[in-house]
Amino acid sequence: MKWMKFFCLILVGIGGFRCSQQEKLSTPQMELQLPDAPYKYQVKGVTDQLPTLGRVLFYDPRLSLNNSVACASCHKQSFAFADNSGLSRGYENLVTVRNSMPIQNIVSNIFSTPGPVLIDPGFPVTTDSSSVPGGYLPGVPADVAPSFLFWDGRENSLESMVTKPILNHIEMGLPDLEKLAAKLSLLPEYKPLFSNAFGKEEITSEKIALGLSAFLLSIRSNNSRFDKAFAGTQQSQLTAIEELGRQLFFEKYNCNQCHESHGFANIGLDVNSIDPGVGGFTKNNHDLGKFKIPSLRNVQLTAPYMHDGRFATLDEVLNHYSHGIQASTNLDFRLQDQFGPKHFEISDSEKKAIIEFLYTLTDYEMVSDPKFSNPFRPKSQ
Numbered sequence: 001m002k003w004m005k006f007f008c009l010i011l012v013g014i015g016g017f018r019c020s021q022q023e024k025l026s027t028p029q030m031e032l033q034l035p036d037a038p039y040k041y042q043v044k045g046v047t048d049q050l051p052t053l054g055r056v057l058f059y060d061p062r063l064s065l066n067n068s069v070a071c072a073s074c075h076k077q078s079f080a081f082a083d084n085s086g087l088s089r090g091y092e093n094l095v096t097v098r099n100s101m102p103i104q105n106i107v108s109n110i111f112s113t114p115g116p117v118l119i120d121p122g123f124p125v126t127t128d129s130s131s132v133p134g135g136y137l138p139g140v141p142a143d144v145a146p147s148f149l150f151w152d153g154r155e156n157s158l159e160s161m162v163t164k165p166i167l168n169h170i171e172m173g174l175p176d177l178e179k180l181a182a183k184l185s186l187l188p189e190y191k192p193l194f195s196n197a198f199g200k201e202e203i204t205s206e207k208i209a210l211g212l213s214a215f216l217l218s219i220r221s222n223n224s225r226f227d228k229a230f231a232g233t234q235q236s237q238l239t240a241i242e243e244l245g246r247q248l249f250f251e252k253y254n255c256n257q258c259h260e261s262h263g264f265a266n267i268g269l270d271v272n273s274i275d276p277g278v279g280g281f282t283k284n285n286h287d288l289g290k291f292k293i294p295s296l297r298n299v300q301l302t303a304p305y306m307h308d309g310r311f312a313t314l315d316e317v318l319n320h321y322s323h324g325i326q327a328s329t330n331l332d333f334r335l336q337d338q339f340g341p342k343h344f345e346i347s348d349s350e351k352k353a354i355i356e357f358l359y360t361l362t363d364y365e366m367v368s369d370p371k372f373s374n375p376f377r378p379k380s381q
């Protein structure tokens, strides 16, 4: 291959030809392995073939310009589909501007309007209404309205959101979705996947978006220990320290005022936020430094924390609420008292209890479920 590299160097010198892509394309290491009958995804209004297609797209690095980065590179199942680094690396090794977010319990009405036209009406779809996603916390019903996506909430349509990372110049870098549809049309493994999902093997950008959306919607968390304890099933109760943490969270420090519903807040991380957050796209000064209130489901697995990944541990997060809240002009009223920023002064033993409680929100089933795992395996020789 040495001469290839040399040849490439010359070409780079001449016209910015992308050699690394060419090399990667010519290393056929992975093959697709799917179960004979599709997994049960239970996304209301679609067949299981649609999320099956979405799963493959989600894990396929060929969705990026140089075949190096998949959605799953920054959204890893074992970390509740978040990333374990503060900022993530895109297809050319540049870093994202924000911390990758977990993917779970996304709410969208995309498949509830009578049949997205592109799905073959003759196929059996899931109508089971018991497959409602879990809410922000156990006991909180999932919102029926489409939720806002990204740290600044700039997208509220899942279908249009899912393809944004593919076009993002830092994340996956494709120039347009038609190019992606054309690229996938040349890959033989996609033909049966599209034809199973849509009745036709033709690949379009809309179908790519529907497949990815269906897969994302299928990722639900409602099997944590706290879910089970909340549902009052026999074998699951919180331990004494977890229960103490629960009381501190819900009753003493009222963390649930924010963390059990969608919304945005400025929590005083900085006096002047470098990242404008919601204000960046509403252009309203009152929104500067406001970010999406994250669900704390699986928070044990999603370190580092906050929109910029500034805190490495939950202990550091609690130190912020304890004595670090800054007097930002848009500081949320729930984090102020008559003297200014509230300092919760959480004791060490209380911090420990709150963290133990937060750990009960970890859903080990979701993060190990094969139906959400990488379908590409190293090729057996």
Ligand code: HEC
Pocket (backbone or CB within 6 Å): 058, 069, 070, 071, 072, 073, 074, 075, 088, 089, 090, 091, 096, 097, 098, 099, 100, 101, 102, 103, 148, 149, 150, 151, 152, 162, 163, 165, 166, 170, 171, 172, 212, 216
């Ligand atoms: C290079 C890393 C990277 C890649 C690749 C990537 N993402 Fe993301 N993702 C992020 C970051 C960072 C954010 C937060 C961005 C922001 O708020 O501005 C995010 C946010 C999201 C969210 C919003 C979650 C929420 O609760 O609001 C979804 C959904 C998502 N990504 C899906 C995808 C899909 C689907 C793909 C593949 C098509 C993908 N991502 C590829 C890094 C990445």
Ligand code: HEC
Pocket (backbone or CB within 6 Å): 249, 253, 254, 255, 256, 257, 258, 259, 264, 265, 266, 267, 269, 290, 291, 292, 293, 294, 296, 299, 302, 304, 305, 306, 307, 308, 314, 317, 321, 332, 334, 335, 344, 354
């Ligand atoms: C005023 C609303 C509000 C209150 C009250 C609040 N939070 Fe938050 N919390 C947020 C917002 C908004 C963020 C994200 C901020 C950012 O990244 O800029 C956040 C982030 C977090 C994170 C990091 C999550 C992640 O994925 O990065 C944890 C953990 C957390 N809060 C725990 C708590 C605890 C424990 C309490 C109670 C002591 C609490 N919060 C009270 C709004 C609130």
